[in-house]
Amino acid sequence: MTGLLGADVVATLRSADMKVVDQYAPALIASFGSGGSRIEIRAVAAGGAAAYQSALRADLQARKSAGSQLRRNPRLRFTAVDAARLAAGEVDARLLATLAALSSQFTLRVTAFSDSSPGAPLLFRGVTVASDGDGNGAAGLAAALAMVNAQETPYLPAHCAIARLGPGQPVLLIEFASPSPLGLLSTVLTADVR
Amino acid sequence: MRLLRYLARLAAIPMLLGGFAAVFAAASPTASAVPLAAQDGWVRIAHLSPEAPAMDMYLYPFGDPAHPTVLKDVSYGDVSAYMVLGPGQYTVAMRGFDAPATSRPALVSSFMVNAKTAYTVAALGPDPGLRVEVLRDQMTASRGKSLVRVVQASLKEDNVTVSYGSKLLAKQLTFSSGTPYTAVSPGVHTVKFAASGEHTTMSLGLTADTVHTIVVLDGRSGLKADELTDAVGTAVMPKGGAATGFGGTAPRSAADLIPWLLWLLAGALITAGVIGLGWPRRTAVVHR
Numbered sequence: 423m424t425g426l427l428g429a430d431v432v433a434t435l436r437s438a439d440m441k442v443v444d445q446y447a448p449a450l451i452a453s454f455g456s457g458g459s460r461i462e463i464r465a466v467a468a469g470g471a472a473a474y475q476s477a478l479r480a481d482l483q484a485r486k487s488a489g490s491q492l493r494r495n496p497r498l499r500f501t502a503v504d505a506a507r508l509a510a511g512e513v514d515a516r517l518l519a520t521l522a523a524l525s526s527q528f529t530l531r532v533t534a535f536s537d538s539s540p541g542a543p544l545l546f547r548g549v550t551v552a553s554d555g556d557g558n559g560a561a562g563l564a565a566a567l568a569m570v571n572a573q574e575t576p577y578l579p580a581h582c583a584i585a586r587l588g589p590g591q592p593v594l595l596i597e598f599a600s601p602s603p604l605g606l607l608s609t610v611l612t613a614d615v616r
Numbered sequence: 617m618r619l620l621r622y623l624a625r626l627a628a629i630p631m632l633l634g635g636f637a638a639v640f641a642a643a644s645p646t647a648s649a650v651p652l653a654a655q656d657g658w659v660r661i662a663h664l665s666p667e668a669p670a671m672d673m674y675l676y677p678f679g680d681p682a683h684p685t686v687l688k689d690v691s692y693g694d695v696s697a698y699m700v701l702g703p704g705q706y707t708v709a710m711r712g713f714d715a716p717a718t719s720r721p722a723l724v725s726s727f728m729v730n731a732k733t734a735y736t737v738a739a740l741g742p743d744p745g746l747r748v749e750v751l752r753d754q755m756t757a758s759r760g761k762s763l764v765r766v767v768q769a770s771l772k773e774d775n776v777t778v779s780y781g782s783k784l785l786a787k788q789l790t791f792s793s794g795t796p797y798t799a800v801s802p803g804v805h806t807v808k809f810a811a812s813g814e815h816t817t818m819s820l821g822l823t824a825d826t827v828h829t830i831v832v833l834d835g836r837s838g839l840k841a842d843e844l845t846d847a848v849g850t851a852v853m854p855k856g857g858a859a860t861g862f863g864g865t866a867p868r869s870a871a872d873l874i875p876w877l878l879w880l881l882a883g884a885l886i887t888a889g890v891i892g893l894g895w896p897r898r899t900a901v902v903h904r
Binding site (some may be wrong): 574 | 751
Protein backbone atom coordinates (compact mmCIF):
# COMPACT_ATOMS: atom_id res chain seq x y z
CA MET A 423 0.00 0.00 0.00
CA THR A 424 2.94 2.35 0.19
CA GLY A 425 2.43 2.89 -3.52
CA LEU A 426 -0.66 4.87 -2.61
CA LEU A 427 1.47 7.68 -1.31
CA GLY A 428 2.24 8.77 -4.82
CA ALA A 429 -1.39 8.85 -5.88
CA ASP A 430 -4.07 11.45 -5.32
CA VAL A 431 -7.07 9.20 -5.88
CA VAL A 432 -7.53 5.41 -5.72
CA ALA A 433 -10.34 3.04 -6.62
CA THR A 434 -10.93 0.08 -4.32
CA LEU A 435 -13.34 -2.77 -3.91
CA ARG A 436 -15.29 -2.74 -0.68
CA SER A 437 -14.00 -6.27 -0.10
CA ALA A 438 -10.43 -4.97 0.11
CA ASP A 439 -8.63 -4.62 3.43
CA MET A 440 -10.56 -1.57 4.59
CA LYS A 441 -8.33 -0.97 7.58
CA VAL A 442 -5.41 -0.32 5.26
CA VAL A 443 -7.56 1.61 2.82
CA ASP A 444 -8.88 3.84 5.59
CA GLN A 445 -5.36 4.48 6.78
CA TYR A 446 -4.05 5.75 3.47
CA ALA A 447 -7.16 6.88 1.61
CA PRO A 448 -9.74 7.91 4.22
CA ALA A 449 -11.75 10.34 2.08
CA LEU A 450 -14.59 8.76 0.15
CA ILE A 451 -15.30 10.64 -3.06
CA ALA A 452 -17.79 8.39 -4.81
CA SER A 453 -19.06 4.82 -4.81
CA PHE A 454 -20.74 2.49 -7.27
CA GLY A 455 -22.50 -0.81 -6.76
CA SER A 456 -23.22 -2.56 -3.49
CA GLY A 457 -21.97 -5.24 -1.14
CA GLY A 458 -18.55 -6.73 -1.61
CA SER A 459 -18.44 -5.65 -5.25
CA ARG A 460 -18.97 -2.00 -4.40
CA ILE A 461 -16.28 0.19 -5.93
CA GLU A 462 -15.13 3.16 -3.95
CA ILE A 463 -13.22 6.15 -5.25
CA ARG A 464 -11.10 7.58 -2.45
CA ALA A 465 -8.73 10.49 -2.03
CA VAL A 466 -5.30 9.64 -0.67
CA ALA A 467 -4.27 11.56 2.44
CA ALA A 468 -0.55 12.16 2.33
CA GLY A 469 -0.26 12.52 6.09
CA GLY A 470 -2.38 9.49 6.91
CA ALA A 471 -5.83 9.12 8.38
CA ALA A 472 -5.22 10.96 11.65
CA ALA A 473 -3.81 14.03 9.94
CA TYR A 474 -6.65 13.93 7.45
CA GLN A 475 -9.29 13.77 10.17
CA SER A 476 -7.65 16.66 11.99
CA ALA A 477 -7.54 18.73 8.82
CA LEU A 478 -11.14 17.78 8.10
CA ARG A 479 -12.29 19.02 11.51
CA ALA A 480 -10.44 22.31 11.06
CA ASP A 481 -11.88 22.70 7.59
CA LEU A 482 -15.38 22.08 8.88
CA GLN A 483 -14.98 24.83 11.46
CA ALA A 484 -13.67 27.20 8.79
CA ARG A 485 -16.61 26.36 6.51
CA LYS A 486 -19.07 26.95 9.32
CA SER A 487 -17.56 30.33 10.06
CA ALA A 488 -17.27 31.41 6.44
CA GLY A 489 -20.72 30.06 5.62
CA SER A 490 -22.29 31.98 8.48
CA GLN A 491 -20.63 35.16 7.28
CA LEU A 492 -21.85 34.54 3.76
CA ARG A 493 -25.41 34.27 5.08
CA ARG A 494 -25.14 37.89 6.17
CA ASN A 495 -23.91 39.00 2.76
CA PRO A 496 -26.54 41.46 1.51
CA ARG A 497 -25.84 40.58 -2.12
CA LEU A 498 -26.61 36.91 -1.72
CA ARG A 499 -29.98 35.40 -0.99
CA PHE A 500 -30.43 31.84 0.22
CA THR A 501 -33.33 29.54 0.90
CA ALA A 502 -33.80 28.59 4.52
CA VAL A 503 -32.51 25.11 3.77
CA ASP A 504 -29.38 26.39 2.09
CA ALA A 505 -28.80 28.95 4.83
CA ALA A 506 -28.86 26.13 7.33
CA ARG A 507 -26.37 24.16 5.26
CA LEU A 508 -24.07 27.15 5.17
CA ALA A 509 -24.19 27.49 8.92
CA ALA A 510 -23.57 23.78 9.34
CA GLY A 511 -20.42 23.93 7.24
CA GLU A 512 -21.82 21.62 4.60
CA VAL A 513 -20.83 23.73 1.61
CA ASP A 514 -17.56 23.24 -0.25
CA ALA A 515 -14.95 25.92 0.52
CA ARG A 516 -14.40 26.61 -3.19
CA LEU A 517 -18.08 27.38 -3.59
CA LEU A 518 -18.00 29.68 -0.58
CA ALA A 519 -15.03 31.61 -1.92
CA THR A 520 -16.54 31.78 -5.40
CA LEU A 521 -19.88 33.07 -4.11
CA ALA A 522 -18.09 35.66 -1.99
CA ALA A 523 -16.14 36.86 -4.99
CA LEU A 524 -19.16 36.90 -7.29
CA SER A 525 -21.08 38.95 -4.77
CA SER A 526 -18.54 41.74 -5.12
CA GLN A 527 -20.05 42.45 -8.52
CA PHE A 528 -23.39 40.70 -8.70
CA THR A 529 -26.52 40.32 -6.64
CA LEU A 530 -27.45 36.67 -6.73
CA ARG A 531 -30.04 34.25 -5.47
CA VAL A 532 -28.77 30.80 -4.64
CA THR A 533 -31.39 28.34 -5.77
CA ALA A 534 -29.62 25.19 -4.65
CA PHE A 535 -26.42 23.61 -3.46
CA SER A 536 -25.88 20.27 -5.10
CA ASP A 537 -23.28 19.07 -2.70
CA SER A 538 -22.86 18.08 0.84
CA SER A 539 -19.90 17.97 3.16
CA PRO A 540 -16.59 16.53 1.97
CA GLY A 541 -16.63 12.79 2.34
CA ALA A 542 -20.07 12.36 0.84
CA PRO A 543 -20.26 10.09 -2.17
CA LEU A 544 -20.60 12.76 -4.85
CA LEU A 545 -18.35 13.50 -7.76
CA PHE A 546 -19.13 17.18 -7.94
CA ARG A 547 -20.05 19.88 -5.49
CA GLY A 548 -22.09 22.55 -7.11
CA VAL A 549 -24.23 25.61 -6.72
CA THR A 550 -26.97 27.03 -8.89
CA VAL A 551 -27.48 30.79 -8.81
CA ALA A 552 -29.84 33.21 -10.49
CA SER A 553 -29.67 36.97 -10.84
CA ASP A 554 -31.58 38.68 -8.10
CA GLY A 555 -33.35 41.90 -8.66
CA ASP A 556 -31.13 43.80 -11.04
CA GLY A 557 -33.40 43.27 -14.02
CA ASN A 558 -30.50 42.18 -16.19
CA GLY A 559 -30.43 38.50 -15.47
CA ALA A 560 -29.00 36.95 -18.59
CA ALA A 561 -26.29 39.54 -19.13
CA GLY A 562 -25.36 39.48 -15.46
CA LEU A 563 -25.07 35.73 -15.43
CA ALA A 564 -22.98 35.80 -18.59
CA ALA A 565 -20.58 38.20 -16.88
CA ALA A 566 -20.54 35.99 -13.79
CA LEU A 567 -19.82 32.98 -15.98
CA ALA A 568 -16.89 34.78 -17.56
CA MET A 569 -15.56 35.72 -14.15
CA VAL A 570 -15.73 32.16 -12.88
CA ASN A 571 -14.13 30.76 -16.01
CA ALA A 572 -11.25 33.22 -15.70
CA GLN A 573 -10.05 31.66 -12.46
CA GLU A 574 -7.22 29.24 -11.92
CA THR A 575 -6.90 26.17 -9.75
CA PRO A 576 -8.22 25.67 -7.12
CA TYR A 577 -10.95 28.19 -7.94
CA LEU A 578 -11.50 27.10 -11.55
CA PRO A 579 -14.53 24.80 -11.52
CA ALA A 580 -14.81 21.57 -13.45
CA HIS A 581 -18.04 22.76 -15.02
CA CYS A 582 -19.65 26.14 -15.28
CA ALA A 583 -22.51 26.93 -17.59
CA ILE A 584 -25.72 28.87 -17.96
CA ALA A 585 -28.81 26.72 -18.03
CA ARG A 586 -32.56 27.23 -17.89
CA LEU A 587 -34.44 26.56 -14.73
CA GLY A 588 -38.10 26.48 -15.63
CA PRO A 589 -39.62 28.61 -18.37
CA GLY A 590 -37.20 31.31 -19.38
CA GLN A 591 -35.30 31.65 -16.13
CA PRO A 592 -31.54 31.48 -16.70
CA VAL A 593 -29.32 30.16 -13.95
CA LEU A 594 -25.62 29.71 -13.58
CA LEU A 595 -24.44 26.26 -12.56
CA ILE A 596 -20.99 25.96 -11.01
CA GLU A 597 -19.49 22.58 -10.15
CA PHE A 598 -16.18 21.67 -8.58
CA ALA A 599 -14.79 18.17 -8.72
CA SER A 600 -14.25 16.09 -5.64
CA PRO A 601 -12.27 15.74 -3.53
CA SER A 602 -12.50 19.13 -1.94
CA PRO A 603 -9.07 20.36 -0.92
CA LEU A 604 -8.88 21.02 2.78
CA GLY A 605 -7.59 24.22 4.31
CA LEU A 606 -8.53 26.60 1.52
CA LEU A 607 -10.24 28.99 3.93
CA SER A 608 -7.39 29.07 6.38
CA THR A 609 -4.32 29.39 4.23
CA VAL A 610 -2.21 30.96 6.93
CA LEU A 611 1.34 30.04 7.74
CA THR A 612 1.69 30.10 11.48
CA ALA A 613 3.86 32.41 13.52
CA ASP A 614 5.36 29.92 15.91
CA VAL A 615 8.42 30.88 17.89
CA ARG A 616 11.07 28.25 18.36
CA MET B 617 12.46 58.31 -13.85
CA ARG B 618 12.72 56.57 -10.53
CA LEU B 619 13.21 59.90 -8.81
CA LEU B 620 10.17 61.34 -10.53
CA ARG B 621 8.11 58.40 -9.42
CA TYR B 622 9.40 58.75 -5.90
CA LEU B 623 8.63 62.45 -5.82
CA ALA B 624 5.15 61.71 -7.06
CA ARG B 625 4.74 59.31 -4.17
CA LEU B 626 5.92 61.84 -1.65
CA ALA B 627 3.41 64.27 -3.07
CA ALA B 628 0.77 61.63 -2.57
CA ILE B 629 1.37 61.38 1.15
CA PRO B 630 -1.44 63.74 2.09
CA MET B 631 -3.78 61.61 0.00
CA LEU B 632 -2.42 58.56 1.76
CA LEU B 633 -3.13 60.15 5.11
CA GLY B 634 -6.64 60.88 3.98
CA GLY B 635 -7.03 57.36 2.80
CA PHE B 636 -5.98 55.85 6.10
CA ALA B 637 -8.18 58.28 7.97
CA ALA B 638 -11.04 57.01 5.87
CA VAL B 639 -10.13 53.47 6.79
CA PHE B 640 -10.39 54.22 10.46
CA ALA B 641 -13.58 56.16 10.03
CA ALA B 642 -15.15 53.36 8.09
CA ALA B 643 -13.93 50.71 10.43
CA SER B 644 -15.35 52.02 13.65
CA PRO B 645 -17.78 54.89 13.98
CA THR B 646 -17.71 54.44 17.74
CA ALA B 647 -13.98 54.42 17.89
CA SER B 648 -13.56 56.57 20.93
CA ALA B 649 -15.50 54.11 23.05
CA VAL B 650 -13.75 51.02 21.77
CA PRO B 651 -10.12 50.12 22.38
CA LEU B 652 -8.30 49.73 19.11
CA ALA B 653 -7.28 46.14 19.50
CA ALA B 654 -10.49 44.86 21.02
CA GLN B 655 -11.82 43.21 17.88
CA ASP B 656 -9.74 44.08 14.88
CA GLY B 657 -6.84 42.43 13.18
CA TRP B 658 -4.14 43.89 10.97
CA VAL B 659 -3.16 43.00 7.45
CA ARG B 660 -0.36 44.22 5.22
CA ILE B 661 0.36 43.24 1.66
CA ALA B 662 3.77 42.51 0.19
CA HIS B 663 4.63 42.11 -3.49
CA LEU B 664 7.65 39.85 -3.55
CA SER B 665 7.48 38.53 -7.08
CA PRO B 666 10.11 40.17 -9.28
CA GLU B 667 8.54 38.86 -12.49
CA ALA B 668 4.99 39.98 -11.78
CA PRO B 669 3.81 43.38 -12.93
CA ALA B 670 2.17 46.02 -10.80
CA MET B 671 -1.27 45.02 -9.62
CA ASP B 672 -4.22 46.15 -7.59
CA MET B 673 -5.10 43.92 -4.66
CA TYR B 674 -8.54 43.57 -3.16
CA LEU B 675 -9.60 42.12 0.16
CA TYR B 676 -13.31 41.31 0.08
CA PRO B 677 -15.07 40.58 3.36
CA PHE B 678 -17.37 37.59 3.00
CA GLY B 679 -20.17 39.44 4.70
CA ASP B 680 -19.75 42.84 3.08
CA PRO B 681 -18.34 42.60 -0.45
CA ALA B 682 -19.37 46.14 -1.30
CA HIS B 683 -16.63 47.51 0.93
CA PRO B 684 -13.37 45.84 0.02
CA THR B 685 -10.01 47.07 1.15
CA VAL B 686 -8.06 47.92 -1.97
CA LEU B 687 -4.37 48.51 -2.53
CA LYS B 688 -3.69 50.14 -5.85
CA ASP B 689 -0.49 49.93 -7.83
CA VAL B 690 1.29 47.28 -5.81
CA SER B 691 4.65 46.62 -7.44
CA TYR B 692 7.61 44.41 -6.74
CA GLY B 693 9.17 45.36 -3.44
CA ASP B 694 6.09 47.09 -2.10
CA VAL B 695 5.10 46.42 1.46
CA SER B 696 2.05 48.23 2.69
CA ALA B 697 1.57 49.47 6.20
CA TYR B 698 -0.63 47.33 8.37
CA MET B 699 -4.27 48.04 7.73
CA VAL B 700 -6.95 47.63 10.36
CA LEU B 701 -9.50 45.03 9.27
CA GLY B 702 -12.52 43.74 11.05
CA PRO B 703 -12.38 40.08 11.98
CA GLY B 704 -13.85 37.66 9.50
CA GLN B 705 -13.23 35.73 6.34
CA TYR B 706 -11.72 37.58 3.38
CA THR B 707 -11.20 36.74 -0.25
CA VAL B 708 -7.93 37.96 -1.71
CA ALA B 709 -8.24 38.94 -5.36
CA MET B 710 -5.94 40.62 -7.85
CA ARG B 711 -6.50 42.80 -10.85
CA GLY B 712 -4.01 44.37 -13.21
CA PHE B 713 -2.81 47.79 -12.26
CA ASP B 714 -5.56 50.36 -12.67
CA ALA B 715 -8.04 47.82 -14.00
CA PRO B 716 -11.62 48.83 -13.22
CA ALA B 717 -13.08 47.37 -10.05
CA THR B 718 -15.80 45.91 -12.26
CA SER B 719 -13.32 43.90 -14.30
CA ARG B 720 -12.75 40.21 -13.68
CA PRO B 721 -10.54 39.59 -10.67
CA ALA B 722 -8.29 36.60 -10.11
CA LEU B 723 -9.08 34.88 -6.84
CA VAL B 724 -5.85 33.94 -5.18
CA SER B 725 -6.59 33.14 -1.57
CA SER B 726 -9.02 33.25 1.28
CA PHE B 727 -8.21 33.60 4.92
CA MET B 728 -9.67 34.43 8.27
CA VAL B 729 -8.70 37.61 10.06
CA ASN B 730 -8.83 37.06 13.81
CA ALA B 731 -8.93 39.76 16.45
CA LYS B 732 -5.62 41.12 17.68
CA THR B 733 -3.74 39.19 15.05
CA ALA B 734 -1.45 40.53 12.33
CA TYR B 735 -0.97 39.02 8.89
CA THR B 736 1.19 39.54 5.84
CA VAL B 737 -0.38 38.67 2.50
CA ALA B 738 2.61 38.02 0.27
CA ALA B 739 2.58 37.58 -3.50
CA LEU B 740 5.36 35.18 -4.43
CA GLY B 741 6.65 33.26 -7.38
CA PRO B 742 6.71 33.51 -11.16
CA ASP B 743 4.30 35.14 -13.50
CA PRO B 744 2.25 33.37 -14.68
CA GLY B 745 1.98 31.09 -11.70
CA LEU B 746 1.95 33.79 -9.06
CA ARG B 747 0.84 32.51 -5.70
CA VAL B 748 -0.16 34.22 -2.52
CA GLU B 749 0.84 33.09 0.95
CA VAL B 750 -0.72 34.47 4.08
CA LEU B 751 1.68 34.65 7.01
CA ARG B 752 0.61 35.18 10.57
CA ASP B 753 2.91 37.73 12.12
CA GLN B 754 4.23 37.76 15.62
CA MET B 755 3.42 41.01 17.36
CA THR B 756 5.70 40.99 20.35
CA ALA B 757 9.15 39.74 21.20
CA SER B 758 10.45 38.53 24.50
CA ARG B 759 11.86 41.48 26.43
CA GLY B 760 15.41 42.19 25.39
CA LYS B 761 15.26 39.89 22.38
CA SER B 762 14.56 40.18 18.70
CA LEU B 763 12.50 37.70 16.75
CA VAL B 764 13.43 36.82 13.19
CA ARG B 765 11.91 34.49 10.64
CA VAL B 766 12.76 33.79 7.01
CA VAL B 767 10.50 33.59 3.98
CA GLN B 768 11.97 31.97 0.90
CA ALA B 769 10.82 33.79 -2.24
CA SER B 770 13.73 33.05 -4.55
CA LEU B 771 12.79 31.46 -7.84
CA LYS B 772 16.35 30.73 -8.85
CA GLU B 773 17.29 28.71 -5.80
CA ASP B 774 15.29 25.72 -4.67
CA ASN B 775 16.75 25.57 -1.18
CA VAL B 776 18.30 28.35 0.85
CA THR B 777 20.06 28.20 4.20
CA VAL B 778 20.08 31.40 6.25
CA SER B 779 21.91 32.32 9.43
CA TYR B 780 22.11 35.46 11.53
CA GLY B 781 25.44 35.69 13.27
CA SER B 782 25.96 32.23 14.72
CA LYS B 783 22.25 31.46 14.79
CA LEU B 784 20.85 29.21 12.11
CA LEU B 785 17.52 30.65 11.00
CA ALA B 786 16.64 28.38 8.08
CA LYS B 787 18.10 25.18 6.71
CA GLN B 788 17.37 24.20 3.12
CA LEU B 789 14.25 26.32 3.05
CA THR B 790 12.16 25.66 -0.04
CA PHE B 791 10.42 28.22 -2.20
CA SER B 792 7.24 29.77 -0.82
CA SER B 793 7.80 28.48 2.67
CA GLY B 794 8.72 30.22 5.88
CA THR B 795 10.33 29.40 9.18
CA PRO B 796 8.99 29.91 12.66
CA TYR B 797 10.36 32.96 14.44
CA THR B 798 13.71 32.53 16.15
CA ALA B 799 14.74 34.61 19.14
CA VAL B 800 18.12 36.26 18.61
CA SER B 801 20.21 38.66 20.59
CA PRO B 802 19.91 42.21 19.39
CA GLY B 803 22.88 43.88 17.74
CA VAL B 804 24.49 44.12 14.34
CA HIS B 805 25.28 40.76 12.82
CA THR B 806 25.88 39.28 9.42
CA VAL B 807 23.07 37.48 7.67
CA LYS B 808 24.41 34.70 5.46
CA PHE B 809 22.46 33.14 2.64
CA ALA B 810 23.73 29.93 1.11
CA ALA B 811 22.32 28.04 -1.87
CA SER B 812 23.90 25.63 -4.33
CA GLY B 813 27.39 26.90 -3.84
CA GLU B 814 26.42 30.53 -3.73
CA HIS B 815 26.90 32.67 -0.66
CA THR B 816 25.56 36.13 -0.01
CA THR B 817 25.91 38.23 3.09
CA MET B 818 24.37 41.38 4.42
CA SER B 819 24.71 43.26 7.65
CA LEU B 820 21.57 43.59 9.70
CA GLY B 821 21.13 45.51 12.92
CA LEU B 822 18.28 44.46 15.17
CA THR B 823 17.16 46.25 18.30
CA ALA B 824 15.62 44.68 21.34
CA ASP B 825 11.89 44.01 21.48
CA THR B 826 11.44 43.96 17.72
CA VAL B 827 10.10 41.37 15.31
CA HIS B 828 11.37 40.94 11.75
CA THR B 829 10.91 38.91 8.60
CA ILE B 830 13.84 38.34 6.26
CA VAL B 831 12.69 37.67 2.71
CA VAL B 832 15.05 35.87 0.37
CA LEU B 833 14.68 37.21 -3.16
CA ASP B 834 16.41 36.94 -6.49
CA GLY B 835 18.82 39.73 -7.25
CA ARG B 836 20.18 40.65 -10.63
CA SER B 837 23.02 38.29 -9.93
CA GLY B 838 22.45 35.82 -7.15
CA LEU B 839 20.41 36.16 -4.05
CA LYS B 840 19.42 39.28 -2.25
CA ALA B 841 17.40 39.84 0.89
CA ASP B 842 14.84 42.24 2.15
CA GLU B 843 13.99 42.85 5.77
CA LEU B 844 10.48 43.63 6.94
CA THR B 845 9.76 44.98 10.38
CA ASP B 846 6.76 43.14 11.78
CA ALA B 847 6.56 44.79 15.17
CA VAL B 848 8.41 47.27 17.33
CA GLY B 849 8.26 47.36 21.09
CA THR B 850 6.02 45.34 23.29
CA ALA B 851 2.79 47.11 22.41
CA VAL B 852 -0.17 45.03 21.45
CA MET B 853 -0.51 46.54 18.02
CA PRO B 854 2.04 45.77 15.32
CA LYS B 855 4.47 48.45 14.24
CA GLY B 856 5.37 46.69 11.07
CA GLY B 857 6.34 48.56 8.00
CA ALA B 858 8.11 51.30 9.89
CA ALA B 859 11.31 50.44 8.15
CA THR B 860 9.53 50.67 4.85
CA GLY B 861 8.36 54.13 5.48
CA PHE B 862 4.71 53.97 6.41
CA GLY B 863 4.56 51.38 9.07
CA GLY B 864 2.36 50.68 11.95
CA THR B 865 -1.29 50.57 12.64
CA ALA B 866 -3.00 53.40 14.32
CA PRO B 867 -5.14 53.84 17.35
CA ARG B 868 -8.58 54.92 16.37
CA SER B 869 -9.32 57.81 18.62
CA ALA B 870 -8.39 61.19 17.19
CA ALA B 871 -5.93 61.92 19.97
CA ASP B 872 -4.22 58.63 19.49
CA LEU B 873 -3.86 59.24 15.81
CA ILE B 874 -1.19 61.84 16.46
CA PRO B 875 1.64 59.47 17.38
CA TRP B 876 0.67 57.28 14.49
CA LEU B 877 0.89 60.19 12.10
CA LEU B 878 4.30 60.95 13.51
CA TRP B 879 5.20 57.34 12.78
CA LEU B 880 3.97 57.83 9.26
CA LEU B 881 5.91 60.99 8.68
CA ALA B 882 9.02 59.54 10.26
CA GLY B 883 8.52 56.56 8.08
CA ALA B 884 8.38 58.77 5.01
CA LEU B 885 11.76 60.16 5.90
CA ILE B 886 13.10 56.67 6.43
CA THR B 887 11.67 55.70 3.10
CA ALA B 888 13.62 58.49 1.49
CA GLY B 889 16.75 57.00 2.97
CA VAL B 890 15.77 53.49 2.03
CA ILE B 891 15.06 54.39 -1.56
CA GLY B 892 18.24 56.38 -1.64
CA LEU B 893 20.04 53.16 -0.81
CA GLY B 894 18.44 51.49 -3.75
CA TRP B 895 15.92 49.29 -1.95
CA PRO B 896 12.99 48.48 -4.16
CA ARG B 897 10.33 48.85 -1.53
CA ARG B 898 7.64 51.46 -1.64
CA THR B 899 4.12 51.77 -0.39
CA ALA B 900 0.97 51.35 -2.38
CA VAL B 901 -2.04 53.55 -1.92
CA VAL B 902 -4.90 52.19 0.13
CA HIS B 903 -8.48 52.74 -0.89
CA ARG B 904 -11.53 51.69 0.90
